[in-house]
Amino acid sequence: MRPAGQAELKFDECDIDVAKLETKQIWERLRSYLPLYTLFRSDRENTESDSEVQDPMRLAVRQIMEDPEIQRDLDGIAGRVRDRLSEVADGTLEKLNEMNPELAKSLSPRIPPTEELKWADVFKNVSVTGDEEIPLNKRGSGVKRLVLLNFFRAEADRRQREAGGQYVVYAIEEPETSQHPDHQRLLTNALAKVAESEGSQVILTTHSPEIVKQLRFDDLLLISGQEQRCVNPVKEKDLPYPSLNEVNYVAFGEASAEYHNELYGHIEECGRLTEYNRDKPTITYRRERRGAVVEEQKTLTEYIRHQIHHPENTHNDRYSSEALEESIGTMREFIRTQVGAGAEI
Incomplete structure (x- = not known):
């Protein structure tokens, strides 16, 4: 109850600067509860650094880095680096004092907390090659899409085996692109299994009748209208x-x-x-x-x-x-x- 004579509380929405230290820590905690989201586009840049090729691997790196055992190893690495930097700083201070003791009384290296270090950036140039070291972008469009889409399948299998994984949302645009009808059917069934696995959701758009025929009515939403898009569940008509x-x-x-x-x-x-x-x-x-x-x-x-x-x-x-x-x-x-x-x- 509100004490007698105290003004009634009023609440308003306000933006918070997440770049500041205190709020950044809050955001990092909240982000751990949000699902990982990756968008798989139908178009591609066709370069070895193609973001569509890189993104699945980068997603894998992000998820691997969140493994508690790997986090403990990274803590150890950060500690060893911190110790070595301290040795360098102490040696530098010693030599500095020989020249002029008035310049500095101490030198202390500052390293951000382990969880704030950008460990994933170490692997930002990860690449994908196939047989005989042929870069993925040198293969046909259909092969490239099959390789990358099956990354999602493999990742979903891994998450299903490991308890407590973060929720993942896969958004896939026109998975039928450059695919034989047989592959379209196999791919649709595979993605349906991914969607049924714990902690995974698959959202895809399609213009392929072959894909629609493999789905259940509960899986379908019909987008209609030109100027104003309408999204409705699909039901039988005639x-x-x-x-x-x-x-x-x-x-x-x-x-x-x-x-x-x-x-x-x-x-x-x-x-x-x-x-x-x-x-x-x-x-x-x-x-x-x-x-x-x-x-x-x-x-x-x-x-x-x-x-x-x-x-x-x-x-x-x-x-x-x-x-x-x-x-x-x-x-x-x-x-x-x-x-x-x-x-x-």
């Missing part, structure tokens, strides 16, 4: 179940055969195919029957559906990407207005 093919269509305009199949299968499961195809224009579809080529009339959606499921039939012109987009759009509209849509994005 299909009544979560479909990453649909997310790719909404987010990237990815009109895929897989999404076409899902839409067609949903209409079929609802028993509405006959209604959907009614009164729509048809296309001639040719196929072999009993050794002869016969012609049948199919709607655009059925024409594409047959080509997807019977690629061995070469008697028809392949559907175009525009035709696939049109068919998907038609089915989405039918589901939305006639069958019933799912939740909105």
Whole structure:
């Protein structure tokens, strides 16, 4: 309780100069509770001192230097240096007094506390080489990104083995850059495991449908809007179940055969195919029957559906990407207005 007659306390925010000794010590303590953060960009400078190459190694140096055992070793080194400097100072003072005792009575070396010494700067020029001492920046873009991204994986494994490590946030921009689709899938699964490990978080941006297909709905946020960016959780829209093919269509305009199949299968499961195809224009579809080529009339959606499921039939012109987009759009509209849509994005 506030004593009688005492004015009520008022609080205001104010900036504190962390360069001053007292506040700097407070900040150093607070910083130990903050997560380490590293940004992995999609663009690069392509030099041997490329910050994108250096930063993961520098992050490793920072984390290694925080090891308590290494800190004790550094304390010992600092103490030995301090002792040697004292010997140098004492010898200098002795010689100085021989010339003029009035110049100085003492010389005392001042070394900052061990925790304030920039030990990591000793390794600031760390470099990365591969087989036959070939610098990393001389390799292809895809190889460079795989090497550096797998540094994150290795670091996450190490942190998982060691208890009490500092929290780490990895921000990765477009990990699909310069990667084969197989590598995109493997990389996405690997990063998902990193995110599941204790004390690690992975934030990535992507334009890759392959990466989206490897993730869960809970992992996805859709950024939309040109002038004012909107970030929303992704939910199913027209299909009544979560479909990453649909997310790719909404987010990237990815009109895929897989999404076409899902839409067609949903209409079929609802028993509405006959209604959907009614009164729509048809296309001639040719196929072999009993050794002869016969012609049948199919709607655009059925024409594409047959080509997807019977690629061995070469008697028809392949559907175009525009035709696939049109068919998907038609089915989405039918589901939305006639069958019933799912939740909105």
